[in-house]
Amino acid sequence: MPDPAGVPRILDFVTVKRNVALAWRSYGHWWIELDKTEGYGWWPTKLPIGAIDMFRGVPGVLNAVGVDPDGTLTRDPQPRPHRRPRVPPRAG
DSSP: OOOTTOOOOOOSOEEEEEEOOBTTTBSOEEEEEETTTEEEEEEESSSSOOHHHHHHOOOEEETTTTTSTTOBTTBOOOOSSOOSOEEOOOOO
């Protein structure tokens, strides 16, 4: 959970994930998970989206709050368990 005082913290686990495109819902979705307890992704506020929207763009909202009932301020509404691919970042 984020520190309410806004103090930076050390993360033990960060993973970037992606799902496959879902007809009329999304053209694929990327999100970031932190310490396996938080997830953040950008979602269109307009659902369903059409092919033209993919090129023009649509307004969005963090974690689909107000669009998907499973979205919260600290949780992306992706179904669990996730499908591949998983892209763990590497530093070094």
